[in-house]
Structures are given as structure tokens and as C-alpha cells.
Amino acid sequence: MKKIAILASGNGSNAEEIIKHFSSSQKAEVNIIASNKKEAYVLERAKNHNITHFAFTRQEMDAGVLEDTFVQRKIDLVVLAGFLLKIPEGLIKAYPEKIINVHPALLPKHGGKGMYGMKVHQAVKDRGDKETGITIHYVNEKYDDGRIIFQESVAVEEGDDAVQIANKVHALEYKYFPKVIESLL
Ligand SMILES: Nc1nc2c(c(=O)[nH]1)N[C@@H](CN(C=O)c1ccc(C(=O)N[C@@H](CCC(=O)O)C(=O)O)cc1)CN2
Ligand SMILES: NCC(=O)N[C@@H]1O[C@H](COP(=O)([O-])[O-])[C@@H](O)[C@H]1O
Numbered sequence: 001m002k003k004i005a006i007l008a009s010g011n012g013s014n015a016e017e018i019i020k021h022f023s024s025s026q027k028a029e030v031n032i033i034a035s036n037k038k039e040a041y042v043l044e045r046a047k048n049h050n051i052t053h054f055a056f057t058r059q060e061m062d063a064g065v066l067e068d069t070f071v072q073r074k075i076d077l078v079v080l081a082g083f084l085l086k087i088p089e090g091l092i093k094a095y096p097e098k099i100i101n102v103h104p105a106l107l108p109k110h111g112g113k114g115m116y117g118m119k120v121h122q123a124v125k126d127r128g129d130k131e132t133g134i135t136i137h138y139v140n141e142k143y144d145d146g147r148i149i150f151q152e153s154v155a156v157e158e159g160d161d162a163v164q165i166a167n168k169v170h171a172l173e174y175k176y177f178p179k180v181i182e183s184l185l
Helices: 013-022 041-048 058-062 065-072 089-094 118-127 162-184
Strands: 002-007 028-035 052-055 077-080 099-103 131-138 148-155
Touching: 002 013, 013 028, 013 041, 013 162, 028 041, 028 065, 041 052, 058 065, 065 089, 077 162, 099 162, 118 162, 131 162, 148 162
Parallel strands: 002 028, 002 077, 028 052, 077 099
Antiparallel strands: 099 131, 131 148
């Protein structure tokens, strides 16, 4: 049974879709969920699904709590699902090409420091892009710079506001992220 760890900083709707996708799988399980925000709703979702979960501070992350925990639990794949801190070198070294992230745009467009959540969708709107989408990529030491694994696009229509764009992107995430994760295990 392959073991998945999820890192998230907020609501956790992607985490929930991943949990549901693997809930009856013989191949893999969501083994642990962790957040840098003790009040993040993703931790409530983990609790509701009886999945081990914990909160950590930036200092604890920089001291190696994530790689220590994940190596001890024999985690096979680390999944970033709305995680908003930079993954430190220690975790990347411990999990080379084993940390993946979903970005809510078609990288290299609208990526990098400061580009997360609604900020991304507002940028798509402000730029007047005719399409947006999702990018699933390996995580390296820079933001949104790792090797791209998968992209899917969706049209941005004239009257779409940032929230409507976000909803379209979320639909793509829920449809494809769990399947791409499964394909990597
Ligand atoms: N080493 C890496 N760490 C992370 C990556 C990555 O590619 N390499 N991806 C991000 C996820 N992400 C985009 O997909 C992303 C998340 C957050 C930011 C950002 O600018 N964060 C702010 C802090 C926000 C906060 O504390 O609430 C910042 O760094 O100032 C950019 C991109 C996850 N980690
Ligand atoms: N740059 C990183 C970034 O913006 N990630 C985005 O945060 C959202 C988290 O939603 P969720 O907590 O409901 O899954 C997702 O749309 C994800 O693509």
C-alpha cells in the first residue's frame, strides 16, 4: 500500500477529493495530513475522515519536522494541495521527485512568489486571458519551477469574474489531481 502525505494551508477541498479518491483503493492511502495553520479547515476534514493530522510552525518545518515524520512513516509521495509556504531544501532532498504541487494556472503564466489562491485568478482576469487551467508539477527549490507533469485548460469567458474563474479551475483540480497522483504511484 503506497502512502501519501498531504500538505495544505487552508480549506482543503482538494485534500478531501484526494481522500475520497483513495478511500476504497487497494493501491494507496492518504496516510497523514499536515498544515502550517492550526486553524486550517483541512485539519477538520482529516479528523472527519479519521486520518492522522498535525499542525506545525514554520520554525518546526525549517528544523526538519516534515522529513522526519514522513521518513518515519515511510511516506511514498508528498502532495501539496494549497500549501502556501516554500518547501525547504531538507524535505526536497529527502523526497527527490517525490513532492508534487497543483498550481491553479497554466505555468509559466501567473506563477512565483505572491501568486496563490484568488490572486492567481484575479491576475488571469486582469490580463484578459482567454484561457486558464491547472498545472501539476514536481517541486524544486523555487516556487512553481519544477518539471511539469500535467496541464489542462479551460476557457475564460467574457463575463467571468475571478470567483467564476476559480470555480472552473477547482473543477479541473478535483477531476484530474487525484488521477494524476494515482498515476505516479
Ligand atoms: N520549494 C517550493 N515550495 C513550494 C512550491 C514550489 O514550487 N517549490 N509551490 C508552492 C505552492 N504555490 C504555488 O503553486 C505557492 C504558494 C505560495 C506562494 C507565496 O508567495 N507564498 C507567500 C506566503 C503566503 C503565506 O504565508 O500565507 C510567500 O512566500 O511570501 C507562492 C506559490 C508551495 N511551496
Ligand atoms: N500557488 C498555490 C495555490 O494557489 N494553490 C491553490 O490553492 C487552492 C487550495 O484550495 P483548497 O484548500 O480548497 O484545496 C487550490 O486551488 C490550489 O490550486
